[in-house]
Amino acid sequence: MKKTSIKMGILTMALLALTTISCKDGKKEEAPIPMSSEMPLGDRNESGDSERLMANDSGNSSSKAIIDNYLKIKNALVADNQEEAAKAGGMLVANFEDFDTSGYSSEEQQELKDIIEDAKEHAEHISESPMEHQREHFGILSKDVIDMIAITGTDKKLYQDFCPMYNNKKGAQWLSSTEEIKNPFFGSKMMNCGEVQKQIN
Amino acid sequence: MPANRNQSNVVPDTDFMVVNNVPANIENKIQVSCYDCHSNNTAYPWYNKVQPVAWFLEDHIKEGKAELNFNEWDEYSDRRKNSKLRSIISQIEDDKMPLDSYTIIHADAKFSEDEKYEIIAYMAQLKNSL
Numbered sequence: 001m002k003k004t005s006i007k008m009g010i011l012t013m014a015l016l017a018l019t020t021i022s023c024k025d026g027k028k029e030e031a032p033i034p035m036s037s038e039m040p041l042g043d044r045n046e047s048g049d050s051e052r053l054m055a056n057d058s059g060n061s062s063s064k065a066i067i068d069n070y071l072k073i074k075n076a077l078v079a080d081n082q083e084e085a086a087k088a089g090g091m092l093v094a095n096f097e098d099f100d101t102s103g104y105s106s107e108e109q110q111e112l113k114d115i116i117e118d119a120k121e122h123a124e125h126i127s128e129s130p131m132e133h134q135r136e137h138f139g140i141l142s143k144d145v146i147d148m149i150a151i152t153g154t155d156k157k158l159y160q161d162f163c164p165m166y167n168n169k170k171g172a173q174w175l176s177s178t179e180e181i182k183n184p185f186f187g188s189k190m191m192n193c194g195e196v197q198k199q200i201n
Numbered sequence: 202m203p204a205n206r207n208q209s210n211v212v213p214d215t216d217f218m219v220v221n222n223v224p225a226n227i228e229n230k231i232q233v234s235c236y237d238c239h240s241n242n243t244a245y246p247w248y249n250k251v252q253p254v255a256w257f258l259e260d261h262i263k264e265g266k267a268e269l270n271f272n273e274w275d276e277y278s279d280r281r282k283n284s285k286l287r288s289i290i291s292q293i294e295d296d297k298m299p300l301d302s303y304t305i306i307h308a309d310a311k312f313s314e315d316e317k318y319e320i321i322a323y324m325a326q327l328k329n330s331l
Contacts, residue, residue: 114278121284136291140284 089126215275238265
């Protein structure tokens with residue numbers, strides 16, 4: 001049973017990969033538009049700001065869809081709901097496949113490519129694993145999404161939270177759209193464990 | 202009908218053992234316990250001549266390599282290396298790897314508690330050095 005679903009998954013991935021490749025080819029002519037200085041950059045670090053290019057519309061909408069489905073996974077794990085987390089994980093895989101990085105500088109594109117490649121794999125695991133395994137991958141996925149937002153920015157108000165207990169007390173971060181702590185790594189077992197590290201926007 | 206064999210005599214420059222300075226005892230253990238399914242070279246057992254064993258193995262190897270291929274280690278970005286090491290550590294910690302279905306026929310692939318500890322410590326140190 002599980003094997004067939006993995007196989008189907010791999011097949012779907014391969015097909016998706018093929019379609020994204022062909023989509024990218026079709027969009028090559030779209031030149032990136034230079035960015036004006038008063039654009040809100042969100043929570044960016046200092047590197048590469050001078051030669052920033054504006055992300056085109058599809059770039060912004062890809063990161064928006066990613067954040068939305070990421071938060072769905074987070075909410076599902078808070079609610080100890082494996083099924084919902086898996087569903088959102090599957091959608092997140094597709095969001096990463098569709099990510100259009102063409103509006104970013106080459107340095108940022110490389111960084112985004114690394115992030116997407118890694119994050120997609122975590123989303124895949126979340127889409128087909130038992131809950132404890134989902135949580136493990138959610139921990140690393142969170143780091144990827146935080147790093148992605150440092151490049152893409154976001155217009156959403158987000159809270160970067162930290163749970164010092166998770167991963168054998170090595171700790172793990174996650175993002176939430178509400179200030180109140182609701183822990184996705186332990187769910188109902190330790191709902192209030194954690195603290196807000198910083199606010200984004 | 203013969204399945205495609207996962208065999209190669211070439212150890213690529215990107216191999217885990219080539220790019221990392223792995224102590225001999227750990228290198229040997231990882232080769233024996235992991236490389237059959239997580240590299241481009243499987244040391245096939247004699248019973249691979251028997252179907253459907255060959256198909257069964259081929260499937261495992263395909264899945265194993267898609268997840269982690271030690272031969273392609275240096276092609277992974279640091280971010281992915283970090284993820285892979287994290288997964289390697291937690292899979293070994295939880296006794297999920299090597300697979301029971303594998304160690305039942307490859308007794309030498311099983312990790313003793315000491316070996317487990319050594320390999321996890323090595324992988325953790327590698328992860329911190331990224």
